Amino acid sequence: MSFADFPEQQQVVQLLQRSLDRGRLAHAYLFTGGDIDELEAMAQTLAKTLNCQQPRKSESDNALDSCDRCSSCLRIGESLHPDVHRVRPESKLRIITIDQLRDLMEQVHLKPTEAQFKVAVIVGADRLNVQAANAFLKTLEEPPPRSVLILLSTEPERILETILSRCLRLNFGGESGSRFDKAQIGWLTTFGEAASSEQKGLLSRYALLGTLMARLVQTKTEIEKTLASRSPLERYQDVDSRLREQWEEELSAAIEAEYRRHRTGLLAGLQWWFRDVWLQTLAVPADLLSFPQLRKSAEALAKRISPKEARENLQVLEQTQRLLHTNVQETLALEVGLLKLNL
Structure with missing residues (x-):
């Protein structure tokens, strides 16, 4: 799967492609929308494009995309790449625990072994418990070099305001982000x-x-x-x-x-x-x-x-x-x- 497979999310795709082309990536992204599978697929596509061994550019607008065929892309797609990590709620309470978060951040703070960027994906970021959220804040304040953090959420209103304000939020489906009168x-x-x-x-x-x-x-x-x-x-x-x-x-x-x-x-x-x-x-x-x-x-x-x-x-x-x-x-x-x- 590549950016070309998201025709209904062209605004998000174009923003990410411009950032990739200019080398102006945010350290942390928050993808929000109603379909967690779509958000996870987009996060995986961004991870592929960041670390693609043979990135391609479209003929129409010269936009960067992954080849989706090289060893790096294939292993990221199969969740086997040593520099791309993800965490999701796994306990009976459907929360992401501080132990899970610490393991993830420990991996992110290590230098990439093969890829250009370490990528950490938090699936269901609104399910971080209080201890995990506070621990994650420290990483957001001092993000490791050559790393990109991607948070996914269908309920962003449950995420700490301090985390929200440190991420570049991309809304899938035109969701409004305004909560102020x-x-x-x-x-x-x-x-x-x-x-x-x-x-x-x-x-x-x-x-x-x-x-x-x-x-x-x-x-x-x-x-x-x-x-x-x-x-x-x-x-x-x-x-x-x-x-x-x-x-x-x-x-x-x-x-x-x-x-x-x-x-x-x-x-x-x-x-x-x-x-x-x-x-x-x-x-x-x-x-x-x-x-x-x-x-x-x-x-x-x-x-x-x-x-x-x-x-x-x-x-x-x-x-x-x-x-x-x-x-x-x-x-x-x-x-x-x-x-x-x-x-």
């Missing part, structure tokens, strides 16, 4: 325009911090009003002091949990926008951006920084998310993160 898009527009402006001094960094903190304060205020209106404290004034204290503690805990959830979502939006910046540094087509309506601001920043600096920004935001899950002071964590960004 108008208010979130509006705030991201304001932030993106400020972040992409030519002002690079400390004052501009702290202005960005002010924009972010103002949004968080507004979010917390709205949560407090909403949850307080639903609390029994609003309906029952004359109650036992111990019961009132219990209700107050429950309300406080609920507000904090809901606020943390919204804060994580807000920062996830930033991660997606900075991912668009990274994709723009790689000259990826606009139809693959998470926020095509924010293309101008992402493009403006992409012109000033390198792909390496753009990837570092994703790492900074991931580190900030992790810090905020500890007892670190919120303002301090966000301040340090924004000061580290390449703008």
Whole structure:
């Protein structure tokens, strides 16, 4: 099987072929769609083309494809190639365990024995358990040289946001990737325009911090009003002091949990926008951006920084998310993160 066998997925095929021709491959891809077999076949085809001994080019547009006949292609097709590995859910719980993931990553970190690239395919990436997903993040942060990671999923909404933002997502069947409402898009527009402006001094960094903190304060205020209106404290004034204290503690805990959830979502939006910046540094087509309506601001920043600096920004935001899950002071964590960004 070669790229020519996917006539209904020409947009995806053309993107991959352009990347191969220009030598601008992503370290990690996420293939999403409704047919896991089709996704796996495409992953196998990409692995073949990467390592084909006699790659061919089409007469019409000179696009690269595998020969599907050489020793490398045949062994990849039969799952016998020593440099192409895959993992899938095999336990009774239908999950990919940390032991499976560690074995896979151990193979990927070894130098290729025969091929040009090591290829690791994770079939059903949405079935990674928490420990395996966290372990995989470390590989995404520092991908081994001469390696390509390909994640396959029919339920990408179950994959950690931090993993999603580090992969180049290719949707099979025109699936929409947008999960942000108008208010979130509006705030991201304001932030993106400020972040992409030519002002690079400390004052501009702290202005960005002010924009972010103002949004968080507004979010917390709205949560407090909403949850307080639903609390029994609003309906029952004359109650036992111990019961009132219990209700107050429950309300406080609920507000904090809901606020943390919204804060994580807000920062996830930033991660997606900075991912668009990274994709723009790689000259990826606009139809693959998470926020095509924010293309101008992402493009403006992409012109000033390198792909390496753009990837570092994703790492900074991931580190900030992790810090905020500890007892670190919120303002301090966000301040340090924004000061580290390449703008």
